[in-house]
Each structure stands twice: as structure tokens, then as C-alpha cells.
Amino acid sequence: MMTQPTWNDPDFDAGVMVRGALWLVQEIGVGNTFTKADIRVAFPSASQADRRIRDLRDYGWVLHAKNEDATLTSEQTRFVAQGAAVWNPKERSDANPRKAISNKEREATLSRDDHLCTTCGISGAEEYPDDPTQTAVIAVSRRVTVMPDGREESLLTTECKRCKAGLGKSRRSAEKISADVQALSADDQARLLRWMNTGKRDLTATERVWSRYLRLPADARAEIRSVLEA
Numbered sequence: 001m002m003t004q005p006t007w008n009d010p011d012f013d014a015g016v017m018v019r020g021a022l023w024l025v026q027e028i029g030v031g032n033t034f035t036k037a038d039i040r041v042a043f044p045s046a047s048q049a050d051r052r053i054r055d056l057r058d059y060g061w062v063l064h065a066k067n068e069d070a071t072l073t074s075e076q077t078r079f080v081a082q083g084a085a086v087w088n089p090k091e092r093s094d095a096n097p098r099k100a101i102s103n104k105e106r107e108a109t110l111s112r113d114d115h116l117c118t119t120c121g122i123s124g125a126e127e128y129p130d131d132p133t134q135t136a137v138i139a140v141s142r143r144v145t146v147m148p149d150g151r152e153e154s155l156l157t158t159e160c161k162r163c164k165a166g167l168g169k170s171r172r173s174a175e176k177i178s179a180d181v182q183a184l185s186a187d188d189q190a191r192l193l194r195w196m197n198t199g200k201r202d203l204t205a206t207e208r209v210w211s212r213y214l215r216l217p218a219d220a221r222a223e224i225r226s227v228l229e230a
């Protein structure tokens with residue numbers, strides 16, 4: 001783990017946002033307040049230092065102004081909580097909510113996940129079994145994941161829009177799901193248990209082909225379909 005640089009170390013090559021983050025931690029301290037005048041004293045040569053420091057909110061830093069904390073004057077800002085350690089380039093990059101996903105990363109993620117939602121298993125353009133009025137839209141997104149050692153990583157994952165948004169319209173009832181599990185055949189129950197143990201759905205050859213079939217243009221799908229119907 002990278003040690004924390006000193007905010008005003010002249011040998012530390014960093015922009016005002018990063019220096020500002022260190023200044024907050026090292027000079028102001030969580031719970032305390034600062035003013036624009038304090039920022040001007042700390043960063044006399046930076047033109048928009050107060051704006052750069054507000055940019056830290058995009059990295060999970062909590063800074064309250066008067067409209068969020070009525071005990072403050074209009075000049076004051078309170079440093080409420082520290083966010084990502086932006087002085088560490090990897091943590092900064094991982095935490096950046098606007099960090100674009102490259103086409104190469106997107107393709108690699110979709111291919112790894114078989115173009116299926118990793119949460120509910122649906123394919124793009126497939127109807128939801130519990131809501132046939134909706135068809136799935138698949139996208140790659142970043143998921144901040146807490147790793148076993150407690151470090152947070154932003155990992156790429158394939159998800160349908162409904163799973164990304166939450167749980168969709170259906171309410172989750174463990175009681176109902178338990179009854180549905182009981183109603184499965186012994187073979188299906190064994191398969192389900194395998195999924196539970198591995199944490200993911202193992203796809204049958206049919207499901208893999210189905211997912212790839214759905215990604216074909218309509219004309220190509222029609223040709224494949226006509227071969228089976230023949």
C-alpha cells in the first residue's frame with residue numbers, strides 16, 4: 001500500500017484536487033470546517049482550487065455546505081468524510097465514476113460472461129419470464145466490489161438494465177421461492193444446488209447457443225430457424 005504523501009511536498013507531483021484531498025486529511029481533519037480563504041492560503045497559485053476540492057465529491061468525499069448543514073455560514077464548508085484515496089493512482093482510477101469503459105474492455109467482459117446478465121442470466125432481447133412485456137437490454141457496467149482483504153475494486157460485469165436498476169417490479173419472497181424449489185424435479189434440484197455451490201448458473205449447450213443466436217441479425221436468425229423447422 002502506498003504511503004500517504006504530504007500535501008505540500010514540493011517533490012510530490014500532483015494536481016490541486018489530489019493535494020486538496022491530502023490537505024483536508026492532514027490540515028483540516030474530518031468533522032472540521034474550512035473556508036475559501038483557507039483554500040486560497042493553501043493553494044495561492046491555483047485559480048479554481050475550491051472547485052477542484054469540490055470535485056472530490058465525485059470520489060466519495062463528503063463535503064457539506066450551508067444548504068446541507070444549517071450551522072455553517074455561507075463561507076464555510078465542513079469536511080464530513082473521506083472518500084477514495086485519490087493520491088493513489090489506482091484507487092483514483094477505480095473510483096472515478098465517469099471513467100469510460102473502452103470498447104475492448106466491453107467486448108472482453110461480454111465474451112467472458114457469455115453475453116448473459118450475470119445476476120439473472122437473461123440474454124439481450126430475451127423476454128423476462130416474470131414480465132413478458134419487457135425484453136432485456138444487456139450492458140457492461142462497473143461494480144464496486146469489496147475484495148476479501150477489504151480493498152475496494154471497481155470490476156466490470158455484464159448486467160441487464162433491470163438488474164442494474166435494482167430488482168425490477170417483482171417483490172422477492174423467500175417463502176414463494178422455497179415452494180418453487182420444492183416443486184422442481186430431483187434432477188433440477190441437483191442442478192440448482194450446483195449453481196448455489198458455484199455461485200453461478202452453469203449453462204447447457206442449448207443455452208449457450210440460444211444466447212449467441214439472439215445476438216444475430218434477424219435475417220440470420222430466420223435462416224437458422226428454418227434449418228430446424230425443415
Ligand SMILES: [Zn+2]
Pocket residue numbers: 117118119120121122159160161162163164
Ligand atoms: Zn438481469
